[in-house]
Amino acid sequence: MSNWIEVGQLEEIPQQGSRVVKTKDYNIAVFRTVNDEVFAVKDSCPHKQGQLSQGIVHGKKVTCPLHNWTISLESGEALGPDEGCTNVFMAKVEDGQVSIDLG
């Protein structure tokens, strides 16, 4: 089942940055890469629940501000020797409008 919602305009998210969508149960970090691709993952690092939205975005990855784990924005998985995974949500941009699928 899909449940797409509009979250805002692409320009509202800084390039190589992130904004947070608050839902009832958890926060979702919506990322914009240097090439204007968007990704959405649960705003919680699999390591110690750091807010990934506050991390540095590089390539299609984000580095958690708490202990430098690097998480793939595509899969939500920890990269390198670290192991762990956070939830990913489908995200798209249409006519500058960013939407994510809450599922």
Next chain:
Amino acid sequence: MKEKLVMIGNGMAGMRTIEELLKVAPDMYDITVFGDEPYGNYNRILLSPVLAGDKTIEDIMLNTMPWYEENNIKLHAGAGKRINEINRISRTVTSEDGTVEEYDRLLVATGSTPFIIPVPGHDKEGVIAFRDIKDVDTMLDATKNYKHATIIGGGLLGLEAANGMMQHGMKVTVVHLVDTLMERQMDSVSGKMLKKALEDKGMDFRMEAQTAEITGNGRVDGIKFADGSSIKTDLVVMAVGIRPNIELAQKSGLHCERGIVVNDTMQTYDPKIYSVGECVQHRGNTYGLVAPLFEMAKVCANHLAQMGIGLYEGSVTSTKLKVTGIDLFSAGDFIGDDATEEMIMQDATSGLYKKLVLKDNKLVGAVLYGDTKEGAWYFQLMRSGQDISDLRDKLLFGESHLGDSGHGGDHILEMSDDTEVCGCNGVCKGDIVKAITSEGLFTLDEVRAHTKASASCGSCTGLVEQILESTLGSDYETPEAKPICQCTDYSHEEVREAIRTRKLTSIKEVRRSLNWKTEDGCPACRMSLNYYVQSAWHNESQDDPQSRFINERAHANIQKDGRYSVIPRMWGGMTTPDELRAIANVAEKYEIKDVHLTGGQRIGLYGVEKQVLPKIWEDLNDAGMVSGHAYGKAMRTVKTCVGKQWCRFGTQDSTALGIKLEELTWASWMPHKFKLAVSGCPRNCAEATIKDFGVVCVDSGYELHIGGNGGIKVRATDLLCNVQTEEEVMEYCGAFIQYYREDAHYLERTAPWVERIGFSKIEETIVNNEEKRRHYNMRFLEAQKISQVDPWKERATGGVAAHEFASIKVVS
């Protein structure tokens, strides 16, 4: 269609090249590998521990058979897969069993072959070398059926073999041609100490003995020496050296001397053919240790990937003997000559010996026996070519780890596996050793990635390096000039130089100009570059907030639960009832749970939700307060005592001077955090001698101190000079800060910076050279004109970066 890369030799240097290549250009080639042993790639340096029974073959595998499949590499391994022809015209290779492969690029990594002395009887059963898994198997078999083994060759490998056989209960004799063991790594004093220690363990020696004949009927039963004497033995292991394996290359017409001759890009005289490892001869040298081979691998991979950067310029090497209970280290030119001088410490009773060889005030060689924990430091000094004039009086005693907090600084070999090495991440020695051996790690970066040891505050880096060294025995990889990060091969210095000379004013320009390997970098280089560009071009560059750590973007310190802390500035540690009331009001209004007095004479508010930050800042701004920059790589605080205003011992007005210094330096970005203090008299209540810049007031004026640190590793300041007026204090302070800002690496505090570049260089620049002092101070003042804006005010009421503090959408 992809080009074909064929590699001859499935050993450590070759496979390292392939791995490096896969990292930078994973899809560039169809790769085929030939190896004449029926295994994947294993860690040959760890064969000694396998022989000694400390490890198994599985433990030392680096690339298992399935690894080749997963990486789409065609592997021809086993007997019959030895290449016996390279046809450079048709560009094909042919193996003994007739397997033919075409290549576009060929990598020859045939390694070396052990030298077998051609004495009569050298081909008898029971005469072997110590080179591969098969030799180890033969030796292990021998320990089951025989009693007496003889090792010919008292070098590193020979002694490790001897030790291994002894562990299995064999009676072992070592035969050596000269009178010093390991004469290529040791001088005669340490060689004798080693011999004594091994004799105490039960090893027998025949020194200055030349083997004349190996006797026996079919199988070896003894050795006859040139002087007519003889011994009985059931096994002979020849460990007298290795020779580059160049037979195939020679047959194919590649130019060879002692090894296959390559240039600085690891290319042979045939441009289609590259070569790495023990088989090559580079600038007249051949190498048999792992670190140089890995450096070659990196350069070669880079050129195979057609990135065209990186040169191999030769290596300084170091060695350690992997024999339990014996600790020795040697590196570089430890014998010395007329142009060198020596520093020697010898304590025969404790079994300690240390010899350092110096040339032109640089360390060029070292032998350590009995206590090798300073080996990594000496090796680093040798490789960096640092001028050691400032270290002379301490050099021999080593870089003391006594002041380090959070971990034991113990003797590596005596450390038990459960000793905590990294106090930040709770990593014990055993975890690190296990990761090094089971994951096949060779570098500090790899150990950090896998174990997190030394990946946080970094204070245990030296210890981790020592563990790497003692686990791997031979030298591990320490690059000469460390690149900023894995996105580039350029060091901090090279990048800063390029930013200055090519006038690069944005991170993007730096990446383009220096051919960055990644599209938009990684956190490490992004933060460094953002700092470097602004420090070089403060008038003409733009800050990139997305390349700053969150604290410097949010102008508050992120806490473990994702909330933030707020610390307003208190000039020179002074405050007023109004400020205190405003802080109290904010704490109540926003239900701040914890109010804490910081170490820098200020008040911290903890547990603040991010979206509330601008409101709090507005309230604090209204009471006249600004950001304390307690979250940034920036000037933090100026700590003061009350000075002669109140104190009966005070000599100057330290509080007022502290306020002036804080007004001068606030809101300045730095390579790392930066703290100041002013004490009113030599009792030094403001602890100015553990600050980055400290002032101790005396009756005649002011003592200026630099490079102190009270954190990870306590370092007392160096006294820079005495001055007489407050104006001079301000000028020296500005100049020192600016010199540090323009010279230190990003994330390097003043204490390690002073030690790296040497105190005398700073003294020369800031104290002895008035012109330079003025220049640096002026640049500092110019930059401060732009920088001194309260970031809180800009965000609270100035409309800057509003997106940072609000969520984009709330879904109910």
